[in-house]
Amino acid sequence: MSAAWRREHPLPAPxxxxxxxxxxxxxxxxxxxxxxxxxKLLLDICWAGGRRFCPRxxxxxxxxxxxxxxxxxxxxxTFQDFAGRWINNGGLPADAWLRLVTLFAAEATAHQMAxxxxxxxxxxxxxxTTLRFAILAHAPDARQLLGPETGxxxxxxxxxxxxxxxxxxxxPVPVFGILERNGWVxxxxxxxxxxxxxxxxxxxxxxxxxxxxxLVHTAPYRQYDALVLSGDDSLPYEYIRKVETPxxxxxxxVFTRYAVERIKAFKGVSPQRxxxxxxxxxxRYNHRGEALEPLLLRYLCDMVPDMEFRHP
Ligand SMILES: [Zn+2]
Numbered sequence: 684m685s686a687a688w689r690r691e692h693p694l695p696a697p698x699x700x701x702x703x704x705x706x707x708x709x710x711x712x713x714x715x716x717x718x719x720x721x722x723k724l725l726l727d728i729c730w731a732g733g734r735r736f737c738p739r740x741x742x743x744x745x746x747x748x749x750x751x752x753x754x755x756x757x758x759x760x761t762f763q764d765f766a767g768r769w770i771n772n773g774g775l776p777a778d779a780w781l782r783l784v785t786l787f788a789a790e791a792t793a794h795q796m797a798x799x800x801x802x803x804x805x806x807x808x809x810x811x812t813t814l815r816f817a818i819l820a821h822a823p824d825a826r827q828l829l830g831p832e833t834g835x836x837x838x839x840x841x842x843x844x845x846x847x848x849x850x851x852x853x854x855p856v857p858v859f860g861i862l863e864r865n866g867w868v869x870x871x872x873x874x875x876x877x878x879x880x881x882x883x884x885x886x887x888x889x890x891x892x893x894x895x896x897x898l899v900h901t902a903p904y905r906q907y908d909a910l911v912l913s914g915d916d917s918l919p920y921e922y923i924r925k926v927e928t929p930x931x932x933x934x935x936x937v938f939t940r941y942a943v944e945r946i947k948a949f950k951g952v953s954p955q956r957x958x959x960x961x962x963x964x965x966x967r968y969n970h971r972g973e974a975l976e977p978l979l980l981r982y983l984c985d986m987v988p989d990m991e992f993r994h995p
Contacts, residue, residue, distance in 0.1 A: 706977040708785065715781035722777040726764055728984040738767035738842065738986060767842040769817040770983045773810040775802075780983065783810055788975040812847050815959040817982040818966045827872055829990065833857050833958045842987040848955035856914045856954045859961055860907035861900075863936040870965045871907075872958070878912050882919055891926040895947045900939060902928065908936040913946070913957040938968050 706724070714724040735753060736743045742757035754761045765771040770780060779800055786796045797807040819828055819835070829836035834854055838846050856878040862869040881901060884890035891902035897920075901910040914920070942964045946952060952960050970978065 706980070708788070708974045708976045711781050711976050711980065712785060715778045715785070718776055718778045720778075721781050725770065725777050725780065725980070725984060728980055729765065729768060729770075738762055765984075767986050768984055769813055769820075769844075769987055772813045772844040772987075773806070775806070775810050780810070781980070783807070784814070784976050784979045784983070787811060787814055788979060809847060812959065813844055814979065814983060815963050816844060817985065818979075819959055819962040820988055821982050821985070822962050822965070824871065825988070827874075828958055828962065829988065832872055832874065834955060835958060836990045839987055839990045842989055844987070848953065848959070850953050850956065851915070854955050856912055856918065857958065858910055858912045859958070860904070861909045861911060861936065861939055861942070862906065863908050863938050868938045868965050868968050870911075870961050873907075873910065876910075878914050878918055881910055881912065882922060885926070886922055886924050889924070889926050891928050892923050893943075894920065894923055895943065896951050898943065898946050898952070899923075900943055902926075902935075909939045911939075911942070911961070913952050913954055915954055938964075941968060 706728075711724070714720040734743065735745055737745065737753075737755035737758060737760055739760040739762075740755060740758040742755050744756035745753045746756060748754055748761065750763075752761055752763050775783065779802065782800055783796060786799060791799070793804060793808045793811050796802075796811065797804045800807060802810075816835070816838075819825060822828060829839065832855060835848065838844055838848065858873045858876045858878055858881055860871045860873045862871065878899075881890070881892070881899070884904070885892045885901070890904060893900055897915060897918075898913050899911065904910050942961070945964060946960060949960065967975070
Protein backbone atom coordinates (compact mmCIF):
# COMPACT_ATOMS: atom_id res chain seq x y z
CA MET A 684 0.00 0.00 0.00
CA SER A 685 1.32 3.42 -0.88
CA ALA A 686 2.18 6.04 1.73
CA ALA A 687 -0.38 8.40 0.19
CA TRP A 688 -3.12 5.81 0.51
CA ARG A 689 -2.24 5.20 4.17
CA ARG A 690 -2.34 8.94 4.93
CA GLU A 691 -5.78 9.30 3.37
CA HIS A 692 -7.16 6.14 4.92
CA PRO A 693 -5.74 5.78 8.43
CA LEU A 694 -6.36 2.38 9.92
CA PRO A 695 -8.93 2.20 12.66
CA ALA A 696 -7.59 1.70 16.16
CA PRO A 697 -7.23 -1.98 17.05
CA UNK A 698 -10.60 -3.23 18.05
CA UNK A 699 -11.00 -4.00 21.71
CA UNK A 700 -13.65 -6.58 20.97
CA UNK A 701 -12.33 -10.10 20.99
CA UNK A 702 -13.08 -12.11 17.92
CA UNK A 703 -13.05 -15.89 17.73
CA UNK A 704 -9.83 -15.62 15.78
CA UNK A 705 -8.41 -12.91 18.08
CA UNK A 706 -7.39 -10.69 15.17
CA UNK A 707 -7.17 -6.97 14.96
CA UNK A 708 -6.66 -4.90 11.79
CA UNK A 709 -2.97 -4.27 12.56
CA UNK A 710 -2.26 -8.00 12.70
CA UNK A 711 -3.99 -8.39 9.36
CA UNK A 712 -1.82 -5.67 7.79
CA UNK A 713 1.31 -7.30 9.28
CA UNK A 714 0.33 -10.74 7.99
CA UNK A 715 -0.26 -9.29 4.50
CA UNK A 716 3.47 -8.51 4.20
CA UNK A 717 4.28 -12.11 3.23
CA UNK A 718 2.38 -14.86 1.46
CA UNK A 719 3.44 -17.37 4.10
CA UNK A 720 2.17 -15.31 7.05
CA UNK A 721 -1.01 -14.43 5.17
CA UNK A 722 -1.72 -18.05 4.32
CA LYS A 723 -1.14 -19.12 7.93
CA LEU A 724 -3.60 -16.49 9.19
CA LEU A 725 -6.26 -17.60 6.69
CA LEU A 726 -5.73 -21.29 7.49
CA ASP A 727 -6.10 -20.53 11.22
CA ILE A 728 -9.46 -18.89 10.49
CA CYS A 729 -10.64 -21.66 8.15
CA TRP A 730 -9.62 -24.52 10.43
CA ALA A 731 -10.33 -23.23 13.93
CA GLY A 732 -8.41 -25.32 16.45
CA GLY A 733 -6.47 -26.96 13.61
CA ARG A 734 -9.15 -29.60 13.09
CA ARG A 735 -9.67 -30.32 9.40
CA PHE A 736 -12.74 -32.01 7.98
CA CYS A 737 -14.08 -33.00 4.60
CA PRO A 738 -16.08 -30.15 3.00
CA ARG A 739 -18.31 -32.67 1.27
CA UNK A 740 -19.33 -35.11 4.05
CA UNK A 741 -17.91 -33.49 7.20
CA UNK A 742 -15.82 -36.57 8.00
CA UNK A 743 -12.51 -36.02 9.79
CA UNK A 744 -10.58 -39.14 8.76
CA UNK A 745 -8.29 -37.57 6.18
CA UNK A 746 -5.11 -38.61 4.38
CA UNK A 747 -2.47 -36.11 3.36
CA UNK A 748 -1.63 -36.08 -0.36
CA UNK A 749 1.07 -34.30 -2.30
CA UNK A 750 0.71 -30.56 -2.95
CA UNK A 751 -0.99 -29.93 0.39
CA UNK A 752 -4.16 -31.73 -0.66
CA UNK A 753 -6.27 -34.00 1.54
CA UNK A 754 -8.40 -37.02 0.81
CA UNK A 755 -11.42 -38.03 2.83
CA UNK A 756 -11.37 -41.68 3.98
CA UNK A 757 -15.17 -41.67 4.09
CA UNK A 758 -16.30 -40.29 0.73
CA UNK A 759 -12.93 -40.27 -1.11
CA UNK A 760 -13.25 -36.57 -1.93
CA THR A 761 -9.90 -34.92 -2.64
CA PHE A 762 -9.61 -31.29 -1.69
CA GLN A 763 -7.19 -28.51 -0.92
CA ASP A 764 -7.19 -26.27 2.15
CA PHE A 765 -9.59 -23.58 0.93
CA ALA A 766 -11.94 -25.85 -1.05
CA GLY A 767 -15.62 -24.97 -0.83
CA ARG A 768 -14.99 -21.60 0.84
CA TRP A 769 -15.64 -18.11 -0.49
CA ILE A 770 -11.93 -17.38 -0.44
CA ASN A 771 -11.39 -20.17 -2.96
CA ASN A 772 -13.04 -17.95 -5.60
CA GLY A 773 -11.11 -15.32 -7.49
CA GLY A 774 -7.69 -16.91 -7.62
CA LEU A 775 -5.96 -14.31 -5.44
CA PRO A 776 -2.90 -15.22 -3.35
CA ALA A 777 -3.44 -15.04 0.42
CA ASP A 778 -1.52 -11.75 0.92
CA ALA A 779 -3.59 -10.05 -1.81
CA TRP A 780 -6.81 -11.16 -0.09
CA LEU A 781 -5.69 -9.57 3.19
CA ARG A 782 -4.77 -6.31 1.49
CA LEU A 783 -8.02 -6.32 -0.48
CA VAL A 784 -10.05 -6.76 2.69
CA THR A 785 -8.22 -3.84 4.33
CA LEU A 786 -8.92 -1.63 1.30
CA PHE A 787 -12.56 -2.76 1.10
CA ALA A 788 -13.06 -1.93 4.78
CA ALA A 789 -11.75 1.59 4.02
CA GLU A 790 -14.30 1.87 1.15
CA ALA A 791 -11.73 2.00 -1.65
CA THR A 792 -13.24 1.63 -5.12
CA ALA A 793 -12.43 -1.40 -7.27
CA HIS A 794 -10.26 0.85 -9.47
CA GLN A 795 -8.28 2.09 -6.45
CA MET A 796 -7.89 -1.47 -5.17
CA ALA A 797 -6.69 -2.72 -8.54
CA UNK A 798 -4.02 0.02 -8.57
CA UNK A 799 -2.90 -0.70 -5.01
CA UNK A 800 -2.80 -4.47 -5.50
CA UNK A 801 -1.24 -4.41 -8.98
CA UNK A 802 -4.10 -6.56 -10.30
CA UNK A 803 -6.32 -6.15 -13.33
CA UNK A 804 -9.65 -4.42 -12.80
CA UNK A 805 -11.50 -7.63 -13.73
CA UNK A 806 -9.61 -9.79 -11.21
CA UNK A 807 -10.17 -7.17 -8.51
CA UNK A 808 -13.85 -6.80 -9.35
CA UNK A 809 -14.32 -10.57 -9.18
CA UNK A 810 -12.69 -10.72 -5.74
CA UNK A 811 -14.78 -7.79 -4.47
CA THR A 812 -17.94 -9.44 -5.78
CA THR A 813 -16.94 -12.62 -3.93
CA LEU A 814 -16.62 -10.54 -0.77
CA ARG A 815 -20.07 -8.99 -1.34
CA PHE A 816 -21.57 -12.46 -1.89
CA ALA A 817 -19.93 -13.63 1.36
CA ILE A 818 -21.48 -10.67 3.23
CA LEU A 819 -24.91 -11.36 1.74
CA ALA A 820 -24.62 -15.07 2.59
CA HIS A 821 -24.16 -14.13 6.28
CA ALA A 822 -27.29 -11.96 6.43
CA PRO A 823 -30.17 -13.46 8.43
CA ASP A 824 -32.30 -13.49 5.27
CA ALA A 825 -29.58 -15.01 3.05
CA ARG A 826 -31.77 -17.95 2.12
CA GLN A 827 -34.40 -15.67 0.61
CA LEU A 828 -31.78 -13.43 -1.05
CA LEU A 829 -30.16 -16.42 -2.74
CA GLY A 830 -33.54 -17.67 -3.93
CA PRO A 831 -35.40 -17.11 -7.22
CA GLU A 832 -36.54 -13.55 -6.45
CA THR A 833 -33.03 -12.17 -7.02
CA GLY A 834 -31.53 -14.95 -9.17
CA UNK A 835 -28.24 -14.65 -7.24
CA UNK A 836 -28.25 -18.27 -6.07
CA UNK A 837 -27.96 -19.39 -9.69
CA UNK A 838 -24.32 -18.23 -9.63
CA UNK A 839 -23.45 -20.72 -6.86
CA UNK A 840 -22.80 -24.22 -8.07
CA UNK A 841 -20.94 -26.92 -6.18
CA UNK A 842 -19.89 -24.40 -3.50
CA UNK A 843 -18.31 -22.20 -6.16
CA UNK A 844 -19.13 -18.79 -7.52
CA UNK A 845 -19.65 -19.35 -11.24
CA UNK A 846 -19.90 -16.12 -13.17
CA UNK A 847 -20.90 -12.69 -11.93
CA UNK A 848 -24.27 -10.93 -12.04
CA UNK A 849 -24.61 -8.81 -15.15
CA UNK A 850 -23.98 -5.07 -15.12
CA UNK A 851 -26.82 -4.65 -17.60
CA UNK A 852 -29.55 -6.78 -19.07
CA UNK A 853 -33.05 -7.42 -17.92
CA UNK A 854 -34.23 -9.57 -15.13
CA PRO A 855 -36.48 -9.36 -12.12
CA VAL A 856 -36.34 -5.98 -10.35
CA PRO A 857 -36.65 -6.84 -6.67
CA VAL A 858 -38.08 -4.25 -4.28
CA PHE A 859 -36.48 -3.84 -0.86
CA GLY A 860 -37.87 -2.34 2.32
CA ILE A 861 -35.63 -0.45 4.73
CA LEU A 862 -36.39 -0.72 8.43
CA GLU A 863 -34.45 1.36 10.92
CA ARG A 864 -34.99 0.57 14.57
CA ASN A 865 -32.86 1.60 17.54
CA GLY A 866 -29.79 2.22 15.43
CA TRP A 867 -30.06 -1.09 13.57
CA VAL A 868 -31.01 -1.49 9.96
CA UNK A 869 -32.77 -4.38 8.29
CA UNK A 870 -33.17 -4.47 4.54
CA UNK A 871 -35.91 -6.90 3.54
CA UNK A 872 -36.63 -8.26 0.12
CA UNK A 873 -40.35 -7.43 -0.08
CA UNK A 874 -41.97 -10.51 -1.58
CA UNK A 875 -44.99 -10.02 -3.79
CA UNK A 876 -44.34 -6.33 -4.42
CA UNK A 877 -43.14 -5.56 -7.93
CA UNK A 878 -41.36 -2.43 -9.08
CA UNK A 879 -44.35 -1.67 -11.31
CA UNK A 880 -46.61 -1.73 -8.25
CA UNK A 881 -44.37 0.83 -6.52
CA UNK A 882 -44.75 3.10 -9.58
CA UNK A 883 -48.50 2.51 -9.48
CA UNK A 884 -48.64 3.57 -5.81
CA UNK A 885 -46.85 6.74 -6.79
CA UNK A 886 -49.19 7.48 -9.65
CA UNK A 887 -52.51 6.53 -8.08
CA UNK A 888 -51.94 6.87 -4.35
CA UNK A 889 -49.40 9.69 -4.22
CA UNK A 890 -46.61 7.62 -2.65
CA UNK A 891 -43.66 9.99 -2.85
CA UNK A 892 -40.83 8.69 -5.03
CA UNK A 893 -37.38 10.16 -5.38
CA UNK A 894 -35.25 9.12 -8.30
CA UNK A 895 -31.50 9.28 -9.02
CA UNK A 896 -30.82 7.60 -12.34
CA UNK A 897 -32.32 4.12 -12.07
CA LEU A 898 -32.29 4.24 -8.27
CA VAL A 899 -35.64 4.90 -6.65
CA HIS A 900 -36.59 5.34 -3.03
CA THR A 901 -39.97 6.13 -1.59
CA ALA A 902 -41.56 7.79 1.39
CA PRO A 903 -42.47 5.44 4.28
CA TYR A 904 -44.65 2.54 3.23
CA ARG A 905 -46.36 0.22 5.74
CA GLN A 906 -43.76 -0.79 8.33
CA TYR A 907 -40.87 0.35 6.14
CA ASP A 908 -39.09 3.67 6.37
CA ALA A 909 -38.58 3.49 2.62
CA LEU A 910 -38.88 1.15 -0.32
CA VAL A 911 -35.86 1.06 -2.58
CA LEU A 912 -35.16 -0.47 -5.98
CA SER A 913 -32.69 -0.14 -8.80
CA GLY A 914 -34.40 -0.82 -12.10
CA ASP A 915 -33.64 -0.71 -15.79
CA ASP A 916 -35.20 0.53 -19.02
CA SER A 917 -38.13 -1.88 -18.63
CA LEU A 918 -39.66 0.41 -15.96
CA PRO A 919 -41.80 3.46 -16.78
CA TYR A 920 -39.60 6.06 -15.09
CA GLU A 921 -41.18 8.78 -17.20
CA TYR A 922 -44.48 8.32 -15.34
CA ILE A 923 -43.09 9.10 -11.89
CA ARG A 924 -45.25 11.79 -10.45
CA LYS A 925 -43.72 14.54 -8.38
CA VAL A 926 -45.39 14.55 -4.99
CA GLU A 927 -44.37 17.60 -3.05
CA THR A 928 -43.77 17.06 0.63
CA PRO A 929 -42.46 19.89 2.77
CA UNK A 930 -39.00 18.95 4.12
CA UNK A 931 -40.35 19.25 7.68
CA UNK A 932 -42.76 16.39 6.99
CA UNK A 933 -40.21 14.05 5.48
CA UNK A 934 -39.33 11.14 7.66
CA UNK A 935 -36.38 9.80 5.74
CA UNK A 936 -34.21 7.74 8.05
CA VAL A 937 -30.50 8.20 8.64
CA PHE A 938 -29.67 4.94 6.89
CA THR A 939 -31.82 5.70 3.84
CA ARG A 940 -29.89 8.94 3.27
CA TYR A 941 -26.58 7.13 3.83
CA ALA A 942 -27.52 4.32 1.43
CA VAL A 943 -28.86 6.60 -1.31
CA GLU A 944 -25.73 8.78 -1.27
CA ARG A 945 -23.44 5.76 -1.56
CA ILE A 946 -25.46 4.02 -4.25
CA LYS A 947 -25.57 7.26 -6.25
CA ALA A 948 -21.76 7.29 -6.12
CA PHE A 949 -21.70 3.89 -7.88
CA LYS A 950 -23.37 5.64 -10.86
CA GLY A 951 -25.93 2.96 -11.53
CA VAL A 952 -26.19 -0.56 -10.20
CA SER A 953 -27.99 -3.21 -12.26
CA PRO A 954 -31.04 -4.91 -10.71
CA GLN A 955 -28.99 -8.14 -10.63
CA ARG A 956 -26.19 -6.61 -8.58
CA UNK A 957 -28.31 -4.32 -6.41
CA UNK A 958 -28.96 -6.81 -3.54
CA UNK A 959 -25.19 -7.30 -3.14
CA UNK A 960 -24.62 -3.55 -2.72
CA UNK A 961 -27.58 -3.13 -0.39
CA UNK A 962 -26.46 -5.93 1.90
CA UNK A 963 -22.94 -4.48 1.95
CA UNK A 964 -24.38 -1.16 3.12
CA UNK A 965 -26.55 -2.89 5.74
CA UNK A 966 -23.43 -4.70 6.99
CA ARG A 967 -21.33 -1.51 7.10
CA TYR A 968 -24.04 0.42 8.88
CA ASN A 969 -24.80 -2.21 11.51
CA HIS A 970 -21.07 -2.62 12.22
CA ARG A 971 -20.23 1.09 12.13
CA GLY A 972 -17.53 1.95 14.64
CA GLU A 973 -16.18 -1.62 14.56
CA ALA A 974 -13.15 -2.91 12.71
CA LEU A 975 -14.64 -4.69 9.72
CA GLU A 976 -11.54 -6.59 8.58
CA PRO A 977 -11.68 -9.52 11.05
CA LEU A 978 -15.36 -10.05 10.33
CA LEU A 979 -14.85 -9.87 6.57
CA LEU A 980 -12.04 -12.44 6.73
CA ARG A 981 -14.20 -14.76 8.80
CA TYR A 982 -17.00 -14.47 6.23
CA LEU A 983 -14.58 -15.13 3.36
CA CYS A 984 -13.21 -18.20 5.12
CA ASP A 985 -16.66 -19.71 5.63
CA MET A 986 -18.13 -22.35 3.36
CA VAL A 987 -20.15 -21.29 0.33
CA PRO A 988 -23.71 -22.53 0.90
CA ASP A 989 -24.54 -25.66 -1.03
CA MET A 990 -27.42 -24.42 -3.16
CA GLU A 991 -27.94 -27.74 -4.94
CA PHE A 992 -29.06 -29.45 -1.75
CA ARG A 993 -31.40 -26.70 -0.62
CA HIS A 994 -35.09 -27.22 -0.54
CA PRO A 995 -37.66 -24.46 -0.76
ZN1 LIG B 1 -15.87 -36.80 2.79
